[in-house]
Amino acid sequence: MKAVVLVGGFGTRLRPLTVTTPKQMLSVVDRPMIEYVVSTLKRGGVSEVTLALGYKEDLFRASYPDAVCGGVSLSYAVEPEPLDTAGAVRFAADTVGIDEPFLVVNGDVLTDIDVRSLWDRHREIGAQATIALTRVQDPSRFGVVPTDAQGKVLGFVEKPSRDEAPTNWINAGIYVLEPEILGRIARGRRVSIEREVFPSVVAENGLWAVKSEAYWIDIGTPSTYVQAQLDLIDGVRGPAMTAVAAEARVDEDAEVERSVVMEGATVAVRAVIRDSIIMQSAVIEEDASVDGSVIGPGAHIGRGAKVTRMSIVGDRVSVGAGRLVDGSKIPSSD
Numbered sequence: 248m249k250a251v252v253l254v255g256g257f258g259t260r261l262r263p264l265t266v267t268t269p270k271q272m273l274s275v276v277d278r279p280m281i282e283y284v285v286s287t288l289k290r291g292g293v294s295e296v297t298l299a300l301g302y303k304e305d306l307f308r309a310s311y312p313d314a315v316c317g318g319v320s321l322s323y324a325v326e327p328e329p330l331d332t333a334g335a336v337r338f339a340a341d342t343v344g345i346d347e348p349f350l351v352v353n354g355d356v357l358t359d360i361d362v363r364s365l366w367d368r369h370r371e372i373g374a375q376a377t378i379a380l381t382r383v384q385d386p387s388r389f390g391v392v393p394t395d396a397q398g399k400v401l402g403f404v405e406k407p408s409r410d411e412a413p414t415n416w417i418n419a420g421i422y423v424l425e426p427e428i429l430g431r432i433a434r435g436r437r438v439s440i441e442r443e444v445f446p447s448v449v450a451e452n453g454l455w456a457v458k459s460e461a462y463w464i465d466i467g468t469p470s471t472y473v474q475a476q477l478d479l480i481d482g483v484r485g486p487a488m489t490a491v492a493a494e495a496r497v498d499e500d501a502e503v504e505r506s507v508v509m510e511g512a513t514v515a516v517r518a519v520i521r522d523s524i525i526m527q528s529a530v531i532e533e534d535a536s537v538d539g540s541v542i543g544p545g546a547h548i549g550r551g552a553k554v555t556r557m558s559i560v561g562d563r564v565s566v567g568a569g570r571l572v573d574g575s576k577i578p579s580s581d
């Protein structure tokens with residue numbers, strides 16, 4: 248099985264972290280996000296992955312110089328300019344020569360959805376495309392997908408307003424596509440799979456879906472980026488992962504509660520860290536507090552400073568002693 252993984256977005260909702268690091272290369276507890284995505288694919292039987300990208304492609308290559316990621320062989324399809332979700336799939340398929348059914352996944356989804364059973368169901372139905380669905384509380388920031396009892400998709404509405412969403416079942420960002428789908432994607436311009444391709448396949452009764460109750464989270468926003476990591480250390484997805492890296496230094500009189508402290512980070516005496524992510528080599532000085540926030544790689548939080556309410560401090564940014572950062576991103580992106 249071959250898979251195309253979409254990793255070419257700008258990660259704007261995770262700025263300022265994504266100014267230096269593409270979203271899928273941001274660490275999640277102890278390794279880059281992309282490695283979780285590849286593991287899920289590998290478990291389902293995928294042996295070749297093509298990364299469809301453009302934005303900061305060099306950082307992917309630098310991390311996987313031997314073109315192997317999570318035990319799977321990698322190839323790259325580098326778009327000359329962002330072609331959007333379907334344009335990127337076509338470009339990647341042209342680049343590596345895909346002419347058989349293949350998987351496509353959004354690179355910012357962490358999930359235990361069984362891609363093998365999605366694949367098998369797709370073959371059984373003989374659909375043009377089969378997509379995995381997951382259920383969420385607020386469908387308005389996703390692709391909303393009503394189906395009939397057999398799983399035939401009746402409509403595909405990308406990001407409807409809250410009161411217009413016909414169901415809570417949404418596009419989980421994992422698809423099996425027949426190669427014929429590629430022929431409907433124009434070359435050389437932006438084409439959205441959600442807004443253009445899927446609605447046209449629905450109109451021909453060719454789009455099917457499989458519902459899944461498995462763990463699923465899109466970590467493209469600050470709160471879900473934090474949540475996904477707390478889930479891993481809380482053991483929500485299997486054995487709990489270690490929250491504080493062996494190579495981190497946490498003073499014995501610091502308080503670290505339900506938080507991730509990545510390698511090389513320092514948490515000084517009487518600092519208090521709660522429900523937060525302290526990234527590689529960040530320094531939290533004495534008496535500082537971090538609550539429900541993300542401290543980027545190499546950032547410095549001065550003595551007695553307070554960072555709270557889903558703030559994001561960018562890499563190598565310094566927050567002065569005693570300062571308050573409340574619900575904001577620094578530096579701000581606008």
Ligand code: GDD
Nearest residue numbers: 253254255256299300329330331335354355389390418465
């Ligand atoms: N190569 C490439 N080129 N990749 C892209 C481009 C592009 O131009 N634009 C976006 N991507 C990648 C992103 O990096 C990400 O991995 C994936 O495509 C999806 O983009 P997001 O920006 O994260 O989309 P979203 O989260 O708002 O919505 C999508 O995902 C939801 C599920 O997580 C849609 O597919 C929704 O329908 C879906 O419900």
Ligand code: MG
Nearest residue numbers: 353355465467
């Ligand atoms: Mg996303």
